[in-house]
C-alpha cells in the first residue's frame with residue numbers, strides 16, 4: 001500500500017535523512033526534541049505519526065517507561081528508521097486510516113507532518129479516535145504564516161543592520177503544492193491557515209492547552225531558510241488534550 005505522496009517521500013528519503021533528520025537540524029535540537037521529552041515524559045504509549053526516519057520516536061524513547069510506535073506512509077523512510085533509530089516499533093500506514101483500536105495511545109506527536117497530509121479531517125479524526133480520554137496530542141507544524149509558499153527572507157535595506165525582513169506569500173489562499181524545498185527535491189505541501197488547523201482540532205473535540213511559536217536562540221544556528229529564526233518563528237506548536245468526557 002502506497003500513495004503518490006508516499007512514493008515522493010520514498011524517493012526523497014535519503015535526502016531527508018542526510019540533510020534534516022540526521023540529528024543536527026537545530027529545530028530538533030533546540031525545540032522539538034526537548035519539548036517532546038518534557039510533554040510526553042509521563043506517557044506510556046505514544047504514536048509518532050509520520051515518523052519519517054524515526055529520529056523523534058527514538059529520542060522520546062529516552063524515557064524507558066515510554067513505548068513509541070512510529071507510523072509512516074513511506075516504506076523507504078521506515079527503512080531508514082529501522083536502520084538508524086532502533087527501539088520504537090515501526091509500521092507503514094496512512095494517517096487518515098490508522099490500524100489501531102480506539103483509545104490505545106496516551107500521546108500522539110505529529111511533527112512536521114500535517115502540512116504534508118492531504119486529508120486533514122480524517123487524520124485528526126483518527127488521532128482523536130486512537131487517543132485515550134485525557135490523552136495528549138502535540139502538533140508541530142511549519143509555521144503556516146511564515147512558511148506560506150512564496151515566503152522567505154529578504155535582504156535588509158541597511159546592510160549594517162542584522163535585522164531580517166521576511167516576505168509572506170498568499171497566506172489566505174489555501175493550496176496543495178509540490179514545493180521545491182532544495183535543488184531538485186520536491187515535496188507535497190498543503191498550505192492551510194492557522195484558523196483551519198485550530199478549528200479542525202476543536203471540531204474533533206480537542207481542547208487547546210497552549211500554542212507556542214518558539215524561537216531559535218542560538219545565533220550561530222540561524223542560517224539559510226532559518227534566517228530570522230530569533231525573531232520570526234519557523235514552527236507553530238499546538239498542545240491539545242482529548243477531554244476526559246466527550
Ligand SMILES: C[S@@+](CC[C@H](N)C(=O)[O-])C[C@H]1O[C@@H](n2cnc3c(N)ncnc32)[C@H](O)[C@@H]1O
Pocket residue numbers: 005006009021049050051052053054055056071072073074077093094095096110111112113116117118
Ligand atoms: C517532513 S517529514 C517529518 C518526519 C518526522 N515527523 C520528523 O519530524 O522528523 C513528513 C513525514 O510524513 C510522512 N507522511 C506524509 N503523509 C502521510 C500520511 N498521510 N500518513 C502517514 N505518513 C505521512 C512522510 O512520508 C514523511 O516521512
